[in-house]
Amino acid sequence: MTRALEGYIRPEITGTPFCPGCGHGSLMGTILRAIEDLGWDMDDMLFVSGIGCAGWIPSPHFNADTLHTLHGRAIAFATGAKLVNPDLRVMVIGGDGDLTSIGGNHLIHAARRNIDLTVICANNMIYGMTGGQAASTTPVGCFSSTTPQGNPYPPFDLCKLLEGAGARYVARFAITQPLELREAIKKALTLTGFTFVEAVSPCPTQFGRRNRIDQATGMIRYLQEHCLPKEEATGSEGPDKIITGEFVGA
Numbered sequence: 001m002t003r004a005l006e007g008y009i010r011p012e013i014t015g016t017p018f019c020p021g022c023g024h025g026s027l028m029g030t031i032l033r034a035i036e037d038l039g040w041d042m043d044d045m046l047f048v049s050g051i052g053c054a055g056w057i058p059s060p061h062f063n064a065d066t067l068h069t070l071h072g073r074a075i076a077f078a079t080g081a082k083l084v085n086p087d088l089r090v091m092v093i094g095g096d097g098d099l100t101s102i103g104g105n106h107l108i109h110a111a112r113r114n115i116d117l118t119v120i121c122a123n124n125m126i127y128g129m130t131g132g133q134a135a136s137t138t139p140v141g142c143f144s145s146t147t148p149q150g151n152p153y154p155p156f157d158l159c160k161l162l163e164g165a166g167a168r169y170v171a172r173f174a175i176t177q178p179l180e181l182r183e184a185i186k187k188a189l190t191l192t193g194f195t196f197v198e199a200v201s202p203c204p205t206q207f208g209r210r211n212r213i214d215q216a217t218g219m220i221r222y223l224q225e226h227c228l229p230k231e232e233a234t235g236s237e238g239p240d241k242i243i244t245g246e247f248v249g250a
């Protein structure tokens, strides 16, 4: 029997390590479908990840060369690989804790230098695998293992941050918008220069449980209720709204 995405997932893979209701499995499929749509050969690509649940999306699942590196350092490794072999199509996949908190400095400077990389940031608004700590993306008032009385600090708007840093393409969609997300990933891959896609992906185990959104379906509902296309935004939305769309390079 032929399975979906045959050739894109290692034949020995029969499941994923993600918790029930995690958005990362859906994001994994969306990334691979974008590559399949483009007809790209996985042998021409390198996938680089750091530490965290999203780091497991490419490695061990993708049937390609993958580089599983240190916490927060995926972009530094990816930059080195691209410099050594400029023909390589290099994609970095990581979580918000890994890429924008611990690795935030690498992220903004790779954008500023317009390094030819595509970065997919799976934003679940918390550190997932490493213990549910608050990240640079945790909304004000939300509970985490390090903010048991609610996070007092405002989160980064990752798309504004990357726009300010000079990224060539910047977009945000949730995994509940798979078609838009897939198109954004395709566009990010085909443009030359530093491209960034924020994929909002639910973490029911760390974020949902601590914030009393107990079930996987509750997290999906949370995303559906909080996402707002930028075309419908008035600018007076509260900080809990997740504005989606293409922000640079549309």
Ligand code: SF4
Binding pocket: 017, 018, 019, 021, 022, 023, 024, 053, 054, 124, 128, 129, 202, 203, 204, 205, 206
């Ligand atoms: S801890 Fe969260 S991000 Fe990690 S696999 Fe579980 S649900 Fe997904």
